[in-house]
Amino acid sequence: MAVHLRKYLRLNKLPHIWCPGCGHGIILNSLIRAIDEVGLDQEKTVVVSGIGCSSRATGYLNFNTLHTTHGRAMAFATGVKLGNPDLNVIVLSGDGDSAAIGGNHLIHAARRNIDITTVVFNNNIYGMTSGQYSPLTPKGAYGTTAPYGNVDQAFDLCDLMISSGASYVGRGATYHAKQLTTLITSALDHKGFSFVEGISQCPTYYGRRNNLKTAVDMLQWQKDVTIKKKAAEKLSPEEQQEKIMIGELHKVADRPEYVEEYEKVIEKVSKKEGTTG
């Protein structure tokens, strides 16, 4: 790691507790590179997480950090942003954390288009509680609570975010770490609700149970199954089904941002108050 990036880490909290081969460290690496690229003011940046392996990331980051309750990071983050709109607010969350228990908060943050950047560490499984299936576990895959194969349909979180109103949506993967950094950089630069799904690997609980025994197997799987958006568009709908699209999936510049809209209310009210004395 470039020496100047060390200031973003709490070096005394390292080494981290993630398993050997876990993808979460790669996403963390992409995140701090992106923060550096954008030049966020460290003192004015708050990083909020929920509960899960992913959410331990806040402990390693040398910012104002907030490790909340399971699934609720987005709600806390919304409060931080409204408590002081000058702060840059970043949410880090797992697939279970953000899509199961926190699903409601996630879609409403997107709907409001509040200026928060969210990075979901998607390892398709509940890591911290040791391998139960999540709303992003593919149908048929195995987990400790899906011993005969998962019956649930999986979410496509990026689709969900686009239809909920997020104004920036991207998907990357730890195999494509550079692209992931670019996506998070664009998300941080974006005004409004920005969302990046980072496909991560959990060899410990997902891989071992699903015939991808090592981290390398899992990265190889990522390489095989991901496809850039442009290339995917050339495929038939059936062929697209087989693939996971990565890259910048959605970006709109003209959706009103929540905090700015509220500031207009404050302005309107203070003018009115001013004239009536």
Add this chain to the structure above:
Amino acid sequence: MSEKKPQLIQGNEACVKAAIAAGIKFFAGYPITPSSEIAEGLAEELPKVSGRFIQMEDEIASMGAIIGGSLAGAKSMTATSGPGFSLKQENLGFAAMAEVPCVVVNVQRGGPSTGAPTLPSQGDMMQAKWGTHGDHPAIALCPASVRETFDLTVRAINLSEKYRTPVVLLIDEVIGHMRENVVLPTQDELEIVERKKPAKDLDNYLPYKADDDMIPPMANYGEGYLFHVTGLSHDETGFPDLKNPDVIGGLTERLVNKVEDNKDDIVEYSTENLDDAEVVIVAYGSAARTAATAMDQAREKGIKTGLITLKTIWPFPEEILTDLLKDVKTVVVPEMNLGQIKGEIKNCINLSQNIVGVNRVDGELITPAEILEAIVKEES
């Protein structure tokens, strides 16, 4: 603030006025009867003072949001009722653990579950103390009039900032919706407490190192201190340390003791006619008003009756009540629940003293006649 003249307002409106007067700058909530006027009022008032209001997707989110708002430096509150109060409990525990000042107003309705939405109740007294899991501090206040709703809202906000802990304001539906003519204090008559700040030493700030008063100074996010806040058991640095029993136990005990050991400062109550009393009614909220009438009627009948009105419910004023009740023959406790606080008062008397509850859980108010009847029965 407006000049001092009487105004006809509801308890819930008094709560809104007090919140603005005490410096609330952020409210997050989800509508629920009979608390909605508080959200509606603050939606109107907050932008006038450059504060912010948000209607969240549910009560869990609202509670999380006010914790975030408070950490970012805005005095923050939410308001709810029964089912919503249940939903807030997990994050209420977070606020206690992470020592984040914030206020939760619970305008109580009949329960359990969705219960009796529009009817009065005092059924959440125990939930205000034990609602979240684990041992934790609890401060809960209970107004008996519209004016007291104003005063105790200000006090709840002040106590939360002073002790860095969530404070619950337990209004009952009667007080929340009742209109009374009140004269409110002017802004300069109010004492407003601000959170204790750390010395400007950015590199050596220990966010959870308590001073002698058991309360750590609090930096806001964005003021230059880079610190970690978690709901996990943590040491003075704010980082989890689950290997050291002294750290885990020490933290839990400090959190509880910073409230329990400061009862002198936190507990408020009033007394009437205690000097010669053989019967004492101990009451709170709207039941205390009924009790005052019953006390007068008992006195007319020649029964020496007194009244203690509790304004602070938690921490419970056990020592004070033990002292005040020591020479009393009978204690009467009217409550719109099946005896939640009576159980606490029982610990304050001895076996030779009688204690009787006057209880209703049918959504109807307790009448003076019912309390009087209980007194007469005990005395005959």
